Amino acid sequence: MLNKLLKHDFKATGQVLLPLYGGVSILVLLYIFGWRMVEHLQASALLAGIPRWLAAVGGLFGFLSVLGVLALFICCMVVNILRFYRLLGDEGYLMFTLPVTAAQQLASKLIVAVSWTVGGILLVFLYGFAMAVPLPGSAPMEVYPVPGITTLQLAGALALAALVALAGIACGFLFVYLCCAVGGQWPQHRLVASVASFFIIQFVLQVALMVVMGVAAFGEVTTGWLSGISLNVYNLFNNSLAAVIYAMLGCILLIMVVFGGIVWAVTNHFLSKKLNLA
Amino acid sequence: MEAIFTTQALTKRYSGASGAALDGLTLTVNPGRIVGLLGPNGSGKTTLIKLAAGLLTPTSGSVCIAGQAPGPATKAVVSYLPDRMALPSSLRVEDAVSLYADFYTDFDKTKANAMLQDLKLQSRQRISAMSKGMQEKLQLCLVMSRAAKLYLLDEPLGGVDPAARAYILDTILRNYNEDAALLLSTHLIADVERLLDEAVILRQGQLVTHQQADALREESGESLDAYFREVFKC
Numbered sequence: 001m002l003n004k005l006l007k008h009d010f011k012a013t014g015q016v017l018l019p020l021y022g023g024v025s026i027l028v029l030l031y032i033f034g035w036r037m038v039e040h041l042q043a044s045a046l047l048a049g050i051p052r053w054l055a056a057v058g059g060l061f062g063f064l065s066v067l068g069v070l071a072l073f074i075c076c077m078v079v080n081i082l083r084f085y086r087l088l089g090d091e092g093y094l095m096f097t098l099p100v101t102a103a104q105q106l107a108s109k110l111i112v113a114v115s116w117t118v119g120g121i122l123l124v125f126l127y128g129f130a131m132a133v134p135l136p137g138s139a140p141m142e143v144y145p146v147p148g149i150t151t152l153q154l155a156g157a158l159a160l161a162a163l164v165a166l167a168g169i170a171c172g173f174l175f176v177y178l179c180c181a182v183g184g185q186w187p188q189h190r191l192v193a194s195v196a197s198f199f200i201i202q203f204v205l206q207v208a209l210m211v212v213m214g215v216a217a218f219g220e221v222t223t224g225w226l227s228g229i230s231l232n233v234y235n236l237f238n239n240s241l242a243a244v245i246y247a248m249l250g251c252i253l254l255i256m257v258v259f260g261g262i263v264w265a266v267t268n269h270f271l272s273k274k275l276n277l278a
Numbered sequence: 279m280e281a282i283f284t285t286q287a288l289t290k291r292y293s294g295a296s297g298a299a300l301d302g303l304t305l306t307v308n309p310g311r312i313v314g315l316l317g318p319n320g321s322g323k324t325t326l327i328k329l330a331a332g333l334l335t336p337t338s339g340s341v342c343i344a345g346q347a348p349g350p351a352t353k354a355v356v357s358y359l360p361d362r363m364a365l366p367s368s369l370r371v372e373d374a375v376s377l378y379a380d381f382y383t384d385f386d387k388t389k390a391n392a393m394l395q396d397l398k399l400q401s402r403q404r405i406s407a408m409s410k411g412m413q414e415k416l417q418l419c420l421v422m423s424r425a426a427k428l429y430l431l432d433e434p435l436g437g438v439d440p441a442a443r444a445y446i447l448d449t450i451l452r453n454y455n456e457d458a459a460l461l462l463s464t465h466l467i468a469d470v471e472r473l474l475d476e477a478v479i480l481r482q483g484q485l486v487t488h489q490q491a492d493a494l495r496e497e498s499g500e501s502l503d504a505y506f507r508e509v510f511k512c
Contacts, residue, residue, distance in 0.1 A: 001350075004381060007380070008380070012368065090362055090364055093358075097333070098353060098381045099350045099353040099381060099382070100353075186293065273335060277333045277334065
């Protein structure tokens with residue numbers, strides 16, 4: 001059933017996001033194409049200087065491209081949050097009477113939201129690549145080595161960083177879903193309750209984080225336990241910079257997975273055991 | 279015969295409300311029966327149907343459909359018509375049909391398309407471009423195109439004109455699976471009276487009576503509509 005939900009959710013969000021992604025891509029790629037063309041003409045001495053009007057058009061296109069990319073991510077976020085929010089409104093009367101579990105509903109919304117966001121990020125990488133790829137006849141792209149780390153280790157670190165980013169995106173959406181689910185407990189004031197939940201839960205989490213950091217800092221000052229652990233980790237991995245980066249990213253990933261797991265479980269509990277559609 | 283729908287001391291209180299929307303309701307509905315859920319505004323009809331559809335969580339007591347508590351298994355055998363438009367307005371008629379066909383194994387696409395043709399609904403038509411009455415008819419077509427074990431219809435005649443009411447009632451009768459039970463809530467008792475095998479009358483969340491429609495008519499010496507007007511006279 002999850003694949004059917006995914007099909008339905010991708011189709012619904014795609015109606016809004018596909019034209020937007022397509023439009024922004026055309027705009028940005030047109031800008032990059034023009035920019036690269038001017039660059040090529042200048043390199044081949046066919047164009048001595050950039051005329052004022054061309055610079056103005058280029059600047060306008062560049063500005064619109066940046067706005068377009070910003071709009072792409074904002075719309076992606078808003079569309080996906082609204083899709084979940086509406087699940088607890090009139091659309092819930094259809095979606096929650098389908099023979100699927102609350103966890104499947106949640107999974108579908110999350111996978112779709114993360115996929116569109118990752119799709120947007122990949123597009124930005126594509127724009128970056130289109131801007132940086134060397135023109136025919138120009139010097140090839142140089143890759144500068146990072147001291148103390150091999151290319152393979154760097155690739156591993158980047159892959160781990162990508163996983164951390166993916167977990168971060170998923171946690172972000174899950175957190176907003178949780179706030180919507182909590183807000184859904186007050187069906188008559190759902191929007192206000194959802195927004196209030198967002199700020200209250202965030203405040204509580206920040207206070208909790210500050211307390212944990214305060215305790216950790218106090219422990220570090222009095223016993224030096226944190227430095228001890230750091231040194232032990234460094235020694236454990238034979239003073240390898242890559243291993244330390246892996247350990248750090250691994251810890252962040254673990255924290256995100258645990259946080260995301262808790263938020264998922266609580267949201268799923270609200271959807272399956274405390275559902276109260278107005 | 280095993281009951282298709284039972285509630286046991288079912289109570290629902292909404293946060294912020296002074297009283298209970300449903301107060302200790304115990305009810306049994308057997309297959310093959312068309313049951314009218316009758317009562318004035320705020321009597322708990324919609325709450326009961328929403329609890330059965332799994333859209334609300336009971337405060338206490340239990341709901342049982344085909345031997346199970348509301349969940350994915352019961353939703354596969356319950357066909358629910360809400361009292362509002364639940365289909366996303368961005369969908370076209372054909373999208374709504376394919377959504378039902380995707381999720382419900384008991385959905386009969388041929389039957390749905392035939393009903394939609396009767397109603398002159400174009401498959402490419404968007405829901406947002408339809409009138410409220412047409413939207414309600416579309417929802418009803420989809421709901422009645424399923425071979426469900428329990429149909430839950432919440433105010434199916436709510437926003438439609440008298441001419442359309444006759445079509446809707448005929449649609450219900452023609453497409454209703456005779457081994458199934460149908461629980462129908464309405465204020466328009468005179469319109470549905472001829473359909474009903476049983477009547478469940480609620481007042482302020484409590485059961486006033488649950489009887490065979492004929493027995494109730496015989497006992498009161500008047501139609502269900504007249505009986506209702508007398509009981510709930512303001």
